[in-house]
Amino acid sequence: MGKRVLIAYASKYGSTAEIAERIGQALREAGLQADVLPAEKAADVAGYDAVVLGSAVYAGSWRKEAVEFLESHENVMAKRPTWFFSSGPTGEGDPVQMMKGWRFPEAQKPIADRIRPNDIAFFHGDIEMKKLNFAEKLIVKGLKAPVGDFRDWAAVSAWAKGIADALK
Numbered sequence: 001m002g003k004r005v006l007i008a009y010a011s012k013y014g015s016t017a018e019i020a021e022r023i024g025q026a027l028r029e030a031g032l033q034a035d036v037l038p039a040e041k042a043a044d045v046a047g048y049d050a051v052v053l054g055s056a057v058y059a060g061s062w063r064k065e066a067v068e069f070l071e072s073h074e075n076v077m078a079k080r081p082t083w084f085f086s087s088g089p090t091g092e093g094d095p096v097q098m099m100k101g102w103r104f105p106e107a108q109k110p111i112a113d114r115i116r117p118n119d120i121a122f123f124h125g126d127i128e129m130k131k132l133n134f135a136e137k138l139i140v141k142g143l144k145a146p147v148g149d150f151r152d153w154a155a156v157s158a159w160a161k162g163i164a165d166a167l168k
């Protein structure tokens, strides 16, 4: 049997959940066992050989479920191969450049430094106006953020393939 990988995610409107599912699918195709779970539902983290943790980004921060997962499972992740990803930027271009060098939430950098992940990815996201609440709509309009689904499935699959290769 292939190694067991946990893909834990935090998603408000579902687009990050779908990125996590795509990573899980790519890992399974590469012969690994992958469980894809909302971060707050993931249990027995120590029972996995590797961990992938991802979150949607809102106002420069990870969602609280991902932050809590990081804080609760720091010690296990520090002893396992670990990968982090964030999803957010809409529009064309390199996500890190679009977000002025942002790659990982500032508040969680000390924990990430202790865990020493194999890689940290930043993927394009999806903004659907009809899903947003009033305040979020105002923010998106104020920032003139492009609306629509800009998720880059090729980038997600390529990153997942790198995880599979590292675990073989």
Ligand SMILES: Cc1cc2nc3c(=O)[nH]c(=O)nc-3n(C[C@H](O)[C@H](O)[C@H](O)COP(=O)(O)O)c2cc1C
Binding pocket: 010, 011, 012, 013, 014, 015, 016, 017, 056, 057, 058, 059, 060, 061, 087, 088, 089, 090, 099, 124, 125, 126, 127, 128, 132, 135, 136, 137, 139, 140
């Ligand atoms: C109010 C609001 C604030 C956002 N702030 C950021 C941000 O600071 N950085 C970023 O990269 N994306 C930001 N985004 C884009 C979201 O991260 C993107 O829509 C993401 O795909 C949402 O994922 P989810 O569907 O899993 O919740 C923001 C979106 C909204 C609606």
